[in-house]
Amino acid sequence: MKGWMRVILVAAIAVVVASPVYAQDMGHKAGRGLVNVATGWLELPKTIHDGSQEENPVVGVTTGIFKGVGKAVLRTLVGAYEVVTFPVPYPKDYAPVYEPEYVFD
Numbered sequence: 787m788k789g790w791m792r793v794i795l796v797a798a799i800a801v802v803v804a805s806p807v808y809a810q811d812m813g814h815k816a817g818r819g820l821v822n823v824a825t826g827w828l829e830l831p832k833t834i835h836d837g838s839q840e841e842n843p844v845v846g847v848t849t850g851i852f853k854g855v856g857k858a859v860l861r862t863l864v865g866a867y868e869v870v871t872f873p874v875p876y877p878k879d880y881a882p883v884y885e886p887e888y889v890f891d
Contacts, residue, residue, distance in 0.1 A: 811880040816872035821888060824863025828889045829861055830854035861889060 833854030838846025864884040877883065 809877070812872055815868050815880040818882065818887060819865045819868030819870075819872060821871060822861050822884075824858075824865075825889050826858050826862030826865055829857035832889060833857055860884065
């Protein structure tokens, strides 16, 4: 039992000591993830609107619904992934996993 307590203590100290090194980029990754989880559903109306502007309203609504649902699910899942993995510097230097970085970029 004492062995596990030492391992946990060493791990906790390592996290506390290492966290200031990544604080700036790590915080941005966590914030980006939270924003994408909260606003992922906005991909649906955005995709419908973009399709209506590029083609015509009928095409925008019909194809926009399917594309928008797919993009919304993807952005929300990527946001959740970034929230869970924010301390890990992957991809390199906390780069965004999904482009554009936010729904309205």
